[in-house]
Amino acid sequence: MIRPTTLLLFCAILASSQDQKASQNKKVVYTKQELPLVAKVRALSELPYGIRGSMAMSIALDIHRLPASLNKLRLADSLAFVSTAGDPGQATLQEVATTLADALREQPGKLDPAYVDLAQLVHYEHVNVSLDDPKFAAAMSRLEADDQHRREVDFxxxxxxxxxxxxxxxxxxxxxxxxxxxxxxxxxxxxxxxxxxxxxxxxxxxxxxxxxxxxxxxxxxxxxxxxxxxxxxxxxxxxxxxxxxxxxxxxxxxxxxxxxxxxxxxxxxxxxxxxxxxxxxxxx
Structure with a gap:
């Protein structure tokens, strides 16, 4: 999901996202198991569309297998952020969304932007997830309100x-x-x-x-x-x-x-x- 610049916001999510109560200057430290996935997610947006979908699917499955942690949530959210460009395929988008939803379920309330990114996957990419969380519900409501505004806009x-x-x-x-x-x-x-x-x-x-x-x-x-x-x-x-x-x-x-x-x-x-x-x- 591309924001002001893919590079800047991707780095913000991957390298700077953290517990809402932690210092914003706290450095994120990834484990040896996580570092290869960090590199793969960073490289994903540079791959040709033809192979990006299969690579995103593979990364999502690898992230899914990680033990529950805030870093796992960061990785899942970062993948969601870069996986929607082009046509990665509905199965890939579904796995990316499922991985992010499960990571949020394991670390509720720890990374607010992830709720928005998951809501965008559900609302705009038409994937299905189940997440009983008020922050996710609020994110979905905001997107629906945005849509209503766009239906009525003139310029x-x-x-x-x-x-x-x-x-x-x-x-x-x-x-x-x-x-x-x-x-x-x-x-x-x-x-x-x-x-x-x-x-x-x-x-x-x-x-x-x-x-x-x-x-x-x-x-x-x-x-x-x-x-x-x-x-x-x-x-x-x-x-x-x-x-x-x-x-x-x-x-x-x-x-x-x-x-x-x-x-x-x-x-x-x-x-x-x-x-x-x-x-x-x-x-x-």
Missing amino acids: TLADLKGKNWTLKDLRGKVVLVHFWASWSRPSWQEMLDLEGLYQRFKKQDLVVLAISSEKLELVANYVKLQKITFPVLLDPEQKVAQLYKIVGAPKSFVYDREGKLVAQAIDVRTQKQLLNMLEQTGLR
């Missing part, structure tokens, strides 16, 4: 040529709102995949609105280099990102012709996955 932003685009004015069209950043390597391929889908479906009234908070010159150079033809909008103060409760990129939201939010992704998606999202609007 107006200007594109690179100064033209204003208003979401609600696009009723009658299929709209894919995509938050991206040029510094996010996963965004590079996803933007090209979106361009391919836009060319395929624009005659069926598909509108792609790619939103960036970066500077005009940087965004314009990227768009020119990659030959992106769909509207790229500027959100320099991140006001629209805040409306969508966005923390990091990429994120995608698909609205059907009636303006109903029908699909969303909280991480980078393959072109096939993006196509599946669009198909929920009736595009074929």
Whole structure:
């Protein structure tokens, strides 16, 4: 689940997460049994999508076999954080979620961000877990509230040529709102995949609105280099990102012709996955 930068927040979870009552400066010390798993989790996001799913499954099973400890919970949460990019497969995501849920059950209340990460797996990746914990229930409720807000949101932003685009004015069209950043390597391929889908479906009234908070010159150079033809909008103060409760990129939201939010992704998606999202609007 990608946040402001995958690298920075991944390191924060893996190296700095700790007991809520402990000092934030306390160094995390991993055992000899845990250190190889630390290295594997760190390397996971650099692997090609084709092998990432099987590797994530293997790591999840190895973490699951560790004795109960706060470090086990840290590892399980770190794996959840990096395992959703691309298409790792539903079986892999289920094992990652099960491992995290079991680790939370063993160490209740010890790592609050882990409840949010588990809730995101359940809510957005459609896995099933059983965890009777008020913090998990609260995290699920927050995500449902965020979804309700996104169903009702409206915004107006200007594109690179100064033209204003208003979401609600696009009723009658299929709209894919995509938050991206040029510094996010996963965004590079996803933007090209979106361009391919836009060319395929624009005659069926598909509108792609790619939103960036970066500077005009940087965004314009990227768009020119990659030959992106769909509207790229500027959100320099991140006001629209805040409306969508966005923390990091990429994120995608698909609205059907009636303006109903029908699909969303909280991480980078393959072109096939993006196509599946669009198909929920009736595009074929």
